[in-house]
Amino acid sequence: MHRRIIAPGSLAAASLLLAVPASAATFTPGAPGIGDPYYPAYGNGGYDVSHYDLRLQYQPKTDELEGTATILAKTTQDLSRFDLDFLLDVSEVRVNGVKATFTSSGEHELVVTPKAPLPTGTSVTVVVRYSGVPSTKSAYGFTTWHRTPDGAVAADEPESAWWWFPSNDHPSDKATYDVSVAVPDGTQAISNGTLTSASSKLGWTRYTWRQDKPQATYLATLALGRFDITTSTSEGGVPVLNAYSKDLGANDGAARASVERTGELVDWLSGYFGPYPFSSAGGYVPNTTTGYALETQTRVYYSPKQFAQGSNTSVVVHELAHQWYGDDVSLKDWKDIWINEGFARYAQWLWSEHEGEGTTRELADYVYASHPADDPFWTVKPGDPGADAQFDLAVYDRGALAIEALRHAIGDDAFFALLKGWPKTHAYGNASVADFQRYAEEVSGKPLSSLFDTWLFEPSKPASPATGASLARSAAQVTPPKSWKKIEATNDIHGH
Numbered sequence: 001m002h003r004r005i006i007a008p009g010s011l012a013a014a015s016l017l018l019a020v021p022a023s024a025a026t027f028t029p030g031a032p033g034i035g036d037p038y039y040p041a042y043g044n045g046g047y048d049v050s051h052y053d054l055r056l057q058y059q060p061k062t063d064e065l066e067g068t069a070t071i072l073a074k075t076t077q078d079l080s081r082f083d084l085d086f087l088l089d090v091s092e093v094r095v096n097g098v099k100a101t102f103t104s105s106g107e108h109e110l111v112v113t114p115k116a117p118l119p120t121g122t123s124v125t126v127v128v129r130y131s132g133v134p135s136t137k138s139a140y141g142f143t144t145w146h147r148t149p150d151g152a153v154a155a156d157e158p159e160s161a162w163w164w165f166p167s168n169d170h171p172s173d174k175a176t177y178d179v180s181v182a183v184p185d186g187t188q189a190i191s192n193g194t195l196t197s198a199s200s201k202l203g204w205t206r207y208t209w210r211q212d213k214p215q216a217t218y219l220a221t222l223a224l225g226r227f228d229i230t231t232s233t234s235e236g237g238v239p240v241l242n243a244y245s246k247d248l249g250a251n252d253g254a255a256r257a258s259v260e261r262t263g264e265l266v267d268w269l270s271g272y273f274g275p276y277p278f279s280s281a282g283g284y285v286p287n288t289t290t291g292y293a294l295e296t297q298t299r300v301y302y303s304p305k306q307f308a309q310g311s312n313t314s315v316v317v318h319e320l321a322h323q324w325y326g327d328d329v330s331l332k333d334w335k336d337i338w339i340n341e342g343f344a345r346y347a348q349w350l351w352s353e354h355e356g357e358g359t360t361r362e363l364a365d366y367v368y369a370s371h372p373a374d375d376p377f378w379t380v381k382p383g384d385p386g387a388d389a390q391f392d393l394a395v396y397d398r399g400a401l402a403i404e405a406l407r408h409a410i411g412d413d414a415f416f417a418l419l420k421g422w423p424k425t426h427a428y429g430n431a432s433v434a435d436f437q438r439y440a441e442e443v444s445g446k447p448l449s450s451l452f453d454t455w456l457f458e459p460s461k462p463a464s465p466a467t468g469a470s471l472a473r474s475a476a477q478v479t480p481p482k483s484w485k486k487i488e489a490t491n492d493i494h495g496h
């Protein structure tokens with residue numbers, strides 16, 4: 001456990017620090033949002049979280065969740081009070097062991113006022129006790145806690161934490177996690193990272209999961225239900241744990257035929273992106289009716305619908321590519337979404353080429369030719385799409401097209417060095433589209449602002465194809481590469 005035990009001596013030292021005459025007037029409330037231009041109320045100001053320890057109990061019959069969250073953080077300003085993002089009913093909050101007052105505000109803010117103000121740079125342990133029925137809670141008119149016949153799933157983007165743990169809900173504040181969940185015997189609890197224990201007592205089984213690498217809040221996941229769990233190790237040595245709902249029905253075979261290839265696909269992607277960044281890999285397929293998949297860190301969420309047309313390794317490649325592009329290196333703000341989706345889509349193109357179902361060049365030419373200049377597709381700027389178009393098809397397809405254009409401009413040697421170098425350069429951190437452009441210029445030695453403007457920031461169709469090919473044909477004359485349907489089957493992803 002990462003719980004910090006504060007020795008009496010250091011408590012005295014902390015009190016002395018507090019006694020230093022810092023006038024109360026310098027202590028101000030932390031901002032209710034972290035400053036994201038798309039989602040001003042998401043995340044919070046004034047502190048930085050390093051670890052979440054969640055100890056939960058869940059009853060699938062009633063959807064009742066109760067728990068204690070222990071949050072380790074450090075203040076980044078002189079704080080008189082601070083916010084967490086959360087929707088369930090809170091019974092008690094303690095800050096460094098002392099009861100704090102709290103109230104809810106806005107759509108999803110839990111406002112905490114500690115008994116004594118917190119000077120900047122203070123290590124803070126916040127304990128929140130809570131309970132509630134997550135499926136009955138909504139914010140902005142929606143809920144992303146998805147009930148299933150045998151339990152529930154928390155997996156959504158950009159928001160899913162509010163329904164199951166209090167957090168600083170923004171990808172720029174990553175932290176490690178211990179998630180321990182008690183469920184009735186016969187039900188399983190699936191989460192991120194490594195399963196460190198599962199033990200039964202008095203009719204309840206407690207599952208304990210550890211994510212020992214920094215993880216964005218939207219990449220934390222929890223699934224409760226009746227699952228079959230499989231484990232293996234990839235040839236490259238990555239431990240794999242997958243879970244399948246026992247009630248997948250007709251989709252069961254195709255889901256397993258796809259997701260059981262996780263180890264092989266992680267190893268294949270490592271050839272492009274470098275060593276797999278986490279201590280475990282895998283996915284889970286709950287019995288949901290939602291249609292999307294999500295790159296929840298180390299344990300990808302798949303909807304059974306992804307496999308309704310048969311096995312689909314393309315979607316598995318997409319979500320696993322995010323483990324490097326999105327999870328290991330996370331966006332700074334939500335407007336940087338192209339780094340996530342463009343590269344995950346491009347990985348599907350590379351897989352298509354590997355499978356002999358269409359080269360990246362053929363896919364790029366097809367995307368370019370199949371959208372005429374007056375198609376609204378071209379009005380979306382993948383480099384800054386706006387909150388409403390954050391998960392628009394253009395972020396994926398035009399986003400991948402931009403990557404093929406970059407490859408064409410800088411050549412294969414620089415391009416593949418870039419693909420592998422980016423996760424290494426920003427390992428476990430955050431980076432923006434501007435950071436990516438700078439890095440691409442550094443690796444290739446070429447000025448790229450005009451190329452980035454054309455493919456990522458102009459609201460119109462670029463004058464010539466990404467690959468430099470001559471495409472005189474009309475869209476109707478262009479035949480989609482064989483992989484096209486499988487790639488597009490992953491479009492129904494994200495959002496709520």
Ligand SMILES: [Zn+2]
Nearest residue numbers: 318340341344
């Ligand atoms: Zn994606």
